[in-house]
Amino acid sequence: MKEAVQLTEGWSLQHDGKALRAQVPGCVHTDLLAAGVIDDPFLGLNENEVAWVGRRAWTYHRPLAAEDTAADGHERTDLVFDGLDTAATITLDGRELGRTRNMHRRYRFDVTGRHGDLRVEFASAYDEAESVRRLTGDRPNVYPEPFQYIRKMACGFGWDWGPTLVTAGIWRPVRLERWSTARLERVRPLVTVTDGTGRVEVRVDIERTGRGAGRRLALDATVAGVTARTEVDGTEAVLTLEVPEPELWWPRGHGAQPLYDLQVSLLDTTDGIDSTDGTRDTGGRPLDSWRRRIGFRTVALDRSADEEGTGFTFVVNGVRIFARGVNWIPDDVFPSRVTPERYRTRLTQAADANIDLVRIWGGGIYEDDAFYDTCDELGLMVWQDFLFACAAYPEEQPLRGEVEAEARDNVVRLMPHPSLVLWNGNNENLWGFRDWDWEPELAGDSWGEGYYLGLLPRVVAELDPTRPYAAGSPWSGSWDHHPNDPAHGTHHSWEVWNRQDYAEYRASVPRFVAEFGWQAPPALATLRRALPGERLAPDSPGMLHHQKAEDGNGKLDRGVARHFPLPEDDFDRWHYLTQLVQARAVAAGIEHWRAHWPVCAGTVVWQLNDCWPVSSWAAIDGDGRRKPLYHELRRVYADRLLTVQPGPDGPVLAVINQAAEPWPVAVTLRRLHADGTVLARQVLDLSAGPRAVHRQPVAPELVPDAASAKEFLIADAEELRAVYFPVTDKDFAYPAPEYDVTVSSSLGAGAGSLDVVVTARTLVRDLLLQPDRLGPAAVCDTGLRTLLPGEQVRLTVRGAAETGANAVRAALFCVAPA
Template sequence: MKEAVQLTEGWSLDHDGSSLSAQVPGCVHTDLLTAGLIPDPYLGLNESEVAWVGRRAWTYSRNLEPAQTAAERHERTDLVFDGLDTAAVITLDGHELGRTRNMHRRYRFDVTDRHGPLHVEFASAYEEAEAVRALTGERPNVYPEPFQYIRKMACSFGWDWGPTLVTAGMWRPVRLERWSTARLAEVRPLVTVHDGAGRVELRIDIERTGQGADRHLEVSAQVGGVQAHGTVVGDSALLILDVPDPDLWWPRGYGEQPLYDLEVTLVSRGTEGTESRHLDSWSRRIGFRDVVLDRSADEHGTGFIFVVNGVPVFARGVNWIPDDVFPSRITPDRYRTRLRQAAEAGIDLVRIWGGGIYEDDAFYDVCDELGLMVWQDFLFACAAYPEEQPLRGEVEAEARDNVVRLMPHPSLVLWNGNNENLWGFRDWDWEPALAGDSWGGGYYLDLLPRLVAELDPTRSYTAGSPWSGSWDHHPNDPAHGTHHSWEVWNRRDYAEYRDSVPRFVAEFGWQAPPALATLRRALPGERLAPDSPGMLHHQKAEDGNGKLNRGVARHFRLPEDDFDRWHYLTQVVQARAVAAGIEHWRSHWPVCAGTVVWQLNDCWPVSSWAAVDGDGRLKPLYHELRRVYADRLLTLQPGADCPVLAVVNQSAEPWHATVTLRRMRADGTVVAERQLDLTVPARQVYRQTVPGELAPDALATKEFLVADADADGLRAVHFPVADKDFAYPAPHYDVAVGTPVGSGGGSVEIVVTAHTLVRDLLLQADRLGPDAVCDSGLHTLLPGEQVRLRVNNAAETGANAVRAALFCVEPA
């Protein structure tokens, strides 16, 4: 029977001739932090102070002991690394075991009957990248860092939301595997559903020892009460398990997520009179579902619709980046927390972006359980990638490794070749600069689709995002396939999201700073201002603050010398911008079949597009996502002459709604009112132009439109002019604070009663304590209305403190 011994203890890191205790899994930065030899690079300007770490070579060492007992003396002992970051030489007792140059692969070395000093010597990632660049030649990219010349997490070299912290180390587990006769080298389950029946086709590869070369081997498998047995022929076997009427796995909101234990066993069949011997086993949880990517042409262009178990799905998505620049610090509990936040916001698809990592199995396990579909990028982003050796072989090995590792997960619904590289080749002046040199097209259009077809033919593959499906159309053509919408954030007003209806919006977003408590922790002692040194250092986007300020100034008077007000308004604009896009595009289902917001999470404290900041605090955008991604959505869209009411029903049941439309004055007077009794079928959208007498004039500064579905508690508002031009009354409201329940602040209810129109009321809970959390975000109240806010873990609950934490839109 195979056994594994984890090698987590006993490692040391060489630092300037001295030996530091090292943690495995881990990295150089975290070990130096633990030893107190570098400052926290997430705080202040410290990132710059530790830049030297990524430019040095580092060596990890420990002693590998000989086998001590007969039980340990198997025929074969392998040293297994699940992740080495990145260019390393591994030696044991002075003899080289091998060299690596890929963070995204697993490595296995035969160390049978070998012991002694074990060293893992990491070269500087910069030196490795420069050596490869010297072989392949220069290629363009979007950042002045050499990330495309090394198979490493690209964003460790910095991004427009991330720091430049170039890591090295054993970032995933290390172990010894001891085995005899044979082991299960690779198990590929192809899971399909046809006419309600499930099938698992298991393709199994075996590795044998020299002594096991001629042994008779058998494999067996079981799932859902069905068993199958077979004989190993050569070094492979094929088993098929037909499971009648399995419970189907669904995305969240469409059904349940039943998971089945799939178990595979390898045995050596004994000769006559001897017992069979159990050699190895493999187990995963799988789910039965059918996912088709419908890319049919129609009168609108070329579609991009996920069809799950025969049901077309509007994908309510977010983009995912590594949750920490030091990925070894991301625990299973942290994955679960972040992904549960996603599910609770109505999200049903998570796109793993191509500049990060293939995440740990714990990530996909949680997605399986929560019904979060996973769109997995292969790891190429925003650069021209050489296709010559040594990179080409690494790319193929990496893809094979990860396709096989991840394919058991039912949540995985799509393989995507790259992020923005097809677009960059055509549109970012790469093509003339390359002058015929390779740039990655052979990976995305040939190698990767062939590998997916060979290894995981049950899943769809798309060459890139954005991608129109062929070179017959511009790669980012909104009418064909996936589209990235960045012109709005970069140059325009968020209202211009409504100017087009892309078939699938795979990236769009708007920035805002993190929560105030996050800024205070990350920038200790700094007097906060939009352009204070720490704020600027923790703003990595090109002209990021300029774009933030212009986004505010289009709608509000830009505050001067009032950081709190600037902070509130930038967060309001972020939430409104993303909501404007999603509401518009959802209202055009099924022409538009999905939105994937950039981005769910952050990897450190930074001004960015994230809904959850680098300390895990929820921005107002998060709560707005929960509203606009709900199964039922009420929205008012600007129209040619009058606003359009859109009632979106993504639930499985018809929606019988009574919608009250009110044309109101700024002082709360109702000018005109009408009720509409509507029935919206399941998974459909109802659109109606608002009757003329209810529509405020296009230039009205004192009238607005409100739509309420009272029974459902849903509201939409339409103001015909920008906030800075609207005649808001001075906001007036009462605040009542309940008695805290529980220890340490516990839970407290806050009731706000409006006496005037109160637009975009927001309680910034972290002002009541760094751990305080509010259950909701922005609220617009009419005179006489109340909102109840639940706050947990507040250190301060006095009325004055609560009032100081409340913000709303004020007259210009």
């Protein structure tokens, strides 16, 4: 039976003639940090001080003893790397085993009987990229870094939310595998469901040793109590298992996520003779095994044309779904630090916010199996980009061969996961070719179109025909339409934030919004940790360094100034207002687009997470703290949502129901004066059908008088509330907010757990408790809340270090009169 020995210990990193202890998996930066050679690049301006690391060559080495690679009862010993970052030469006892130039592939080398000093010598990624650039010629991109010339995590070269920390190292596990006769080289389970029967077609490629070439082999497969066996004469085989009426895997919010163990075993049956009666044994000698969890479900992408344009709707198990999504970037710029536990924490946060789709963005990595395992369990659909983003990519060698090998490797690795619902060719490159002045600069040179419209769809069709493929995001489906046409396919909405107010989200109804978002700074405790000793201000040195977007602070300020007076010399107020505007902006887009289901079939917010402490579009900051946006996502992505939308003929009430059951509901509408006086009231008995939207014009007597600047509308249903103000906050006649605060210990919830009750004496709009002001580990269960006079809200805080009423009051913020 095949044996695996992990090579995690005994590695050294050469630095200035010294051997530093190296962690594998890991990278140069984390090893240098552990050795005290560099300071934490996430703090202050330290990023600038470590730029030299990415421009040097580095060598890892460890001894391989004779007993490590000896046959020891096996014919072959292979050295297997799950990930090398990136351009490396591997030698053993001074003899070259091979060379690599792709971070996103796995590598295997025969080291049978060889021993000595194992060395992995990494060239500078900049040097490798420059050598490829000289072969292919220049190509345009959106950042002045050469990431499109090397198959490496692009955002490590810096992005508009990420630092420039160009890594090198053995970033995924490395091991020795000892085996004889044959091994399972590749296993591809094609899982389908037809007429209530689950079908698993297991396609297997086998590698044989020289002595194993003529031996008779067998394959066994088992799933859900169903077994199959086939004899293997060559190096390929197919087994088919049919499971009657399996439980279906559903996206979160639509059903359960049953998973089934699929086991594949390779056996040597050459000598299988039963001496008692001379018949052949039905067993065999085990050689290798493969095991994964699968789920039974169907997935399709409805891209049919209709009177509105060209759709883009996910259909799972025959059910059309409005996708409630977020974009995912690497959770750390040093991805080897992201553990299975960290994946689970972040993805559980996503699930708890009613998110049901995570798009893995094309400038990052194909994530570890632990990511997809967790998505399988939580019911989070995965949209997987192939790794191309915001650049023209050469299609010549050596890149073309690497791209194909990388695609084949990762399609096979990830296809068992039922959560994976879409392969996507690239991020923004088809759009870039059309709109970002690439075409004249390229002058006919290749730029990636052959990957997105040729190579990648062929690989997916060959290896994983059970899933849809999209050429890119955004993409209208063909060159007959503009790549980012909102009426066709996927759309990225970036005029809002870059140039327009978030109210402009309501100007159109794209078929599927795959990217949109608004920036805000991270939590205060995150800033204090990342910028130690700095007097915080929007334009302080550390704040500006941890703002990577072009004119990012200018856009933040303009976004606030459209709605509020811009605070002067009041960082706490500026911090609250920028986070408030971020939450409002994203909520405005999602409420509008959800109200237009099924024309719009999904939103994917940019972005869920951060890779370091930075002002960005994330809902969860680089230290894992939740911004107000996170709580708004939980509200606007809930199955049931109430919203009041402006319309050409006056405001419209939308009752949005994504549940499978009808939603009969009584909605109370009140037109109120700023002082809380009820000017008009109406109760409507409404019903939204299953996965449907009911739209209802607001009666004229309930429409607030915009000219007065003192009237607003509240809609309440069950525990849901929608607010509608006809003018901007700076034009509304808010009273000075008054409220009472009581604080008590939350019984049985542990030290630092508080119940905070806020009782409004006036209108209190967008009340927010910032829990990290009570302690770095403190969290609150509630985000922004609007209270009418006499109303109360209970906030639960856990992990607070400061528990007094004065500290709690200082952590509370709300909208104030201009």
